[in-house]
Amino acid sequence: xxxxxxxxxxxxxxxxxxxxxxxxxxxxxxxxxxxxxxxxxxxxxxxxxxxxxxxxxxxxxxxxxxxxxxxxxxxxxxxxxxxxxxxxxxxxxxxxxxxxxxxxxxxxxxxxxxxxxxxxxxxxxxxxxxxxxxxxxxxxxxxxxxxxxxxxxxxxxxxxxxxxxxxxxxxxxxxxxxxxxxxxxxxxxxxxxxxxxxxxxxxxxxxxxxxxxxxxxxxxxxxxxxxxxxxxxxxxxxxxxxxxxxxxxxxxxxxxxxxxxxxxxxxxxxxxxxxxxxxxxxxxxxxxxxxxxxxxxxxxxxxxxxxxxxxxxxxxxxxxxxxxxxxxxxxxxxxxxxxxxxxxxxxxxxxxxxxxxxxxxxxxxxxxxxxxxxxxxxxxxxxxxxxxxxxxxxxxxxxxxxxxx
Amino acid sequence: xxxxxxxxxxxxxxxxxxxxxxxxxxxxxxxxxxxxxxxxxxxxxxxxxxxxxxxxxxxxxxxxxxxxxxxxxxxxxxxxxxxxxxxxxxxxxxxxxxxxxxxxxxxxxxxxxxxxxxxxxxxxxxxxxxxxxxxxxxxxxxxxxxxxxxxxxxxxxxxxxxxxxxxxxxxxxxxxxxxxxxxxxxxxxxxxxxxxxxxxxxxxxxxxxxxxxxxxxxxxxxxxxxxxxxxxxxxxxxxxxxxxxxxxxxxxxxxxxxxxxxxxxxxxxxxxxxxxxxxxxxxxxxxxxxxxxxxxxxxxxxxxxxxxxxxxxxxxxxxxxxxxxxxxxxxxxxxxxxxxxxxxxxxxxxxxxxxxxxxxxxxxxxxxxxxxxxxxxxxxxxxxxxxxxxxxxxxxxxxxxxxxx
Numbered sequence: 154x155x156x157x158x159x160x161x162x163x164x165x166x167x168x169x170x171x172x173x174x175x176x177x178x179x180x181x182x183x184x185x186x187x188x189x190x191x192x193x194x195x196x197x198x199x200x201x202x203x204x205x206x207x208x209x210x211x212x213x214x215x216x217x218x219x220x221x222x223x224x225x226x227x228x229x230x231x232x233x234x235x236x237x238x239x240x241x242x243x244x245x246x247x248x249x250x251x252x253x254x255x256x257x258x259x260x261x262x263x264x265x266x267x268x269x270x271x272x273x274x275x276x277x278x279x280x281x282x283x284x285x286x287x288x289x290x291x292x293x294x295x296x297x298x299x300x301x302x303x304x305x306x307x308x309x310x311x312x313x314x315x316x317x318x319x320x321x322x323x324x325x326x327x328x329x330x331x332x333x334x335x336x337x338x339x340x341x342x343x344x345x346x347x348x349x350x351x352x353x354x355x356x357x358x359x360x361x362x363x364x365x366x367x368x369x370x371x372x373x374x375x376x377x378x379x380x381x382x383x384x385x386x387x388x389x390x391x392x393x394x395x396x397x398x399x400x401x402x403x404x405x406x407x408x409x410x411x412x413x414x415x416x417x418x419x420x421x422x423x424x425x426x427x428x429x430x431x432x433x434x435x436x437x438x439x440x441x442x443x444x445x446x447x448x449x450x451x452x453x454x455x456x457x458x459x460x461x462x463x464x465x466x467x468x469x470x471x472x473x474x475x476x477x478x479x480x481x482x483x484x485x486x487x488x489x490x491x492x493x494x495x496x497x498x499x500x501x502x503x504x505x506x507x508x509x510x511x512x513x514x515x516x517x518x519x520x521x522x523x524x525x526x527x528x529x530x531x532x533x534x535x536x537x538x539x540x541x542x543x544x545x546x547x548x549x550x551x552x553x554x555x556x557x558x
Numbered sequence: 559x560x561x562x563x564x565x566x567x568x569x570x571x572x573x574x575x576x577x578x579x580x581x582x583x584x585x586x587x588x589x590x591x592x593x594x595x596x597x598x599x600x601x602x603x604x605x606x607x608x609x610x611x612x613x614x615x616x617x618x619x620x621x622x623x624x625x626x627x628x629x630x631x632x633x634x635x636x637x638x639x640x641x642x643x644x645x646x647x648x649x650x651x652x653x654x655x656x657x658x659x660x661x662x663x664x665x666x667x668x669x670x671x672x673x674x675x676x677x678x679x680x681x682x683x684x685x686x687x688x689x690x691x692x693x694x695x696x697x698x699x700x701x702x703x704x705x706x707x708x709x710x711x712x713x714x715x716x717x718x719x720x721x722x723x724x725x726x727x728x729x730x731x732x733x734x735x736x737x738x739x740x741x742x743x744x745x746x747x748x749x750x751x752x753x754x755x756x757x758x759x760x761x762x763x764x765x766x767x768x769x770x771x772x773x774x775x776x777x778x779x780x781x782x783x784x785x786x787x788x789x790x791x792x793x794x795x796x797x798x799x800x801x802x803x804x805x806x807x808x809x810x811x812x813x814x815x816x817x818x819x820x821x822x823x824x825x826x827x828x829x830x831x832x833x834x835x836x837x838x839x840x841x842x843x844x845x846x847x848x849x850x851x852x853x854x855x856x857x858x859x860x861x862x863x864x865x866x867x868x869x870x871x872x873x874x875x876x877x878x879x880x881x882x883x884x885x886x887x888x889x890x891x892x893x894x895x896x897x898x899x900x901x902x903x904x905x906x907x908x909x910x911x912x913x914x915x916x917x918x919x920x921x922x923x924x925x926x927x928x929x930x931x932x933x934x935x936x937x938x939x940x941x942x943x944x945x946x947x948x949x950x951x952x953x954x955x956x957x958x959x960x961x962x963x
Contacts, residue, residue, distance in 0.1 A: 169611055169614040169615055172615060173615065176615075203634065206574055206638055207637070207638060207641055209574040210574055210577060210578065210581075210638055210641045210642040210645060211641040211642065211644055211645035212645070214641040214644070215640065215641060215644055218637040218640045218641050218644075218652055219637070219641075221633060221636065221637040221652055222633070222634055222637035222638065222641075224633070225630040225631075225633040225634045225637075226630075228626060228627070228629070228630040228633065229608065229627055229630045231626065232612070232623040232624070232626040232627035232630075233611055233612060233615055233627065235620065235623045236612055236615045236616040236619045236620060236623050236624075236627075237615040237616065239616055239619070239620055239623075240615060240616035240617070247623055247626055
């Protein structure tokens with residue numbers, strides 16, 4: 154008998170038929186003799202509906218009231234999922250985040266988990282019950298309902314798995330697992346059997362988002378192995394875990410494409426302390442998230458700084474740069490353009506030389522110009538013209554032998 | 559400065575614009591220097607949607623889970639209404655039934671209120687805040703969320719008004735108040751300025767349902783005066799309160815029509831102890847609600863029993879009668895037909911003779927045959943053919959001088 158935590162996302166519980174499907178999968182797991190905790194999200198669309206109603210009434214809704222509003226979504230799905238299990242004859246009981254003792258800090262809409270007591274979950278499981286737990290939510294010391302931020306149900310699942318010392322944690326979603334590249338772009342993309350926490354994090358930040366990054370970080374911190382798999386078929390998914398020896402044979406695990414970026418090139422920035430700080434403080438004040446940053450020293454002690462932002466943010470970014478310029482002196486110029494970021498990710502890179510060379514070579518051979526390069530320990534990202542982005546992704550996928558993994 | 563409890567029903571908070579309208583009315587009341595507690599229902603339609611989802615998953619959903627499910631509806635509206643007030647610059651805070659200390663028995667889906675502590679409502683009001691309270695819900699001693707049954711938000715409002723010793727309780731709904739008859743049937747129907755608790759209860763049980771009967775009973779028990787009025791206009795409503803001297807001048811306060819009834823006539827029922835009990839136990843087992851019951855002794859010690867049920871229940875009622883017959887002996891027969899019930903209600907009847915005679919006379923003069931009569935202290939109901947129902951209602955309205963009140 155194992156203790157299994159299963160998490161089903163919004164699309165997996167999107168309507169009555171899908172909730173029935175979830176109940177049947179839970180039934181199988183339960184009837185195979187396991188203890189099962191099921192974490193569910195709000196039905197897909199519900200959270201967005203609630204947010205749009207809130208925004209229609211108040212452009213800056215109170216965060217406590219926002220948490221109260223949004224947690225109604227999971228409250229609905231835990232009750233419905235529990236009822237669906239009952240109708241299959243499975244004893245089940247619903248629990249809110251607060252009932253499961255998920256204690257958070259008091260920061261509404263973006264609370265961080267402080268401690269998980271588990272409430273009476275162990276007793277309910279011991280009594281033979283399936284526990285249906287509301288994802289996304291917890292409670293503060295003063296007893297207020299809090300939420301863990303968008304996608305927080307993944308974190309709920311990982312965290313409750315850690316707290317209960319679960320044998321297995323399964324994240325059911327609408328994709329089969331983690332692929333070497335987006336199968337819509339690279340037809341030869343393969344599903345990975347394993348991936349390390351670090352690679353999963355780098356892939357997510359490079360445009361291949363399968364689940365919330367905070368959940369992966371939490372899993373890494375508490376060493377919770379988990380599987381990402383589809384709730385719509387029976388295919389095995391991808392196991393996410395600590396890097397293991399055998400993984401090192403594979404240099405690159407995947408290729409990620411983010412074709413929704415823009416680059417902003419700032420030239421003739423004074424090469425002096427504080428200039429960059431002024432620039433990025435201005436961007437932060439405008440609530441613009443900056444992804445990659447690259448800086449070179451140019452002529453006459455002036456620096457060239459290139460950074461990328463989400464394409465939707467580019468107008469705000471330009472205004473922020475303009476306003477920063479009044480502080481950093483004259484002669485500074487900027488221009489922005491659309492860019493695609495292609496990244497390769499793999500823990501094998503650490504110990505293999507020539508990875509960057511292989512990448513650059515593959516692109517050069519087909520005449521794709523590299524506008525931007527950024528590297529981390531297990532990732533290399535290149536910025537290229539959006540028109541070449543999908544070709545480049547396929548080329549790179551082949552160049553690192555991923556077509557035949 | 560007065561403490562005012564306002565209750566807004568599902569249609570009054572049915573969409574974002576209507577919630578804004580509610581917020582503006584609350585603002586007026588607050589800015590006039592009053593302390594305000596606002597009780598809200600779920601948006602109209604939401605509760606039915608949730609119930610239909612539940613029924614699609616489980617024909618007999620667990621009642622604890624049902625309460626958890628349905629209370630999500632009010633959780634949404636308290637948060638949205640609070641946000642709407644914030645955007646008008648009014649300090650407001652939402653409270654669940656549990657936070658307001660509405661303690662109930664543990665009977666999920668139909669809990670009865672045991673005690674109301676009020677939680678921190680007095681402190682919030684003293685601090686200048688409007689409190690937005692979730693209607694329909696409370697909590698049991700073990701901390702489980704419970705609900706007060708359909709229409710329970712009326713009860714929440716009356717009960718919190720009693721607990722806080724409010725100066726005024728206003729039930730905002732989609733009608734202007736309580737009328738002498740349904741204005742859609744009787745064009746000369748007038749809105750009543752006052753009505754007694756008892757009349758309100760009798761009218762509701764006679765087809766003129768404005769609000770939940772339990773709420774009216776609760777108001778009567780704790781002597782909470784309240785006003786029923788529309789949230790869509792500024793017309794004064796109807797004050798519901800203890801009977802006062804001046805009310806006695808009016809013999810009949812209103813005429814109610816229930817044109818959704820059926821009568822079942824059971825003839826040759828053995829006139830012996832237990833026969834009626836067997837019959838009505840069988841109906842209760844089939845979950846058929848019986849409204850009027852009339853019995854006459856017929857020939858040879860056999861009784862004739864007539865009762866009315868909702869027209870939708872007539873097939874189940876017939877089956878229940880049939881099954882009871884196997885126990886009460888042979889020779890018993892029954893037939894059912896559609897019937898309309900017209901009732902006159904008025905505390906003045908108690909001290910005025912000739913009320914029944916006036917009623918029967920009005921019907922006889924126009925050739926309307928009376929199939930059934932039932933009386934209580936402040937009500938007389940007659941069963942007539944559904945075709946004559948609306949004419950009869952208008953005739954009776956005139957006969958008792960209500961056209962010119």
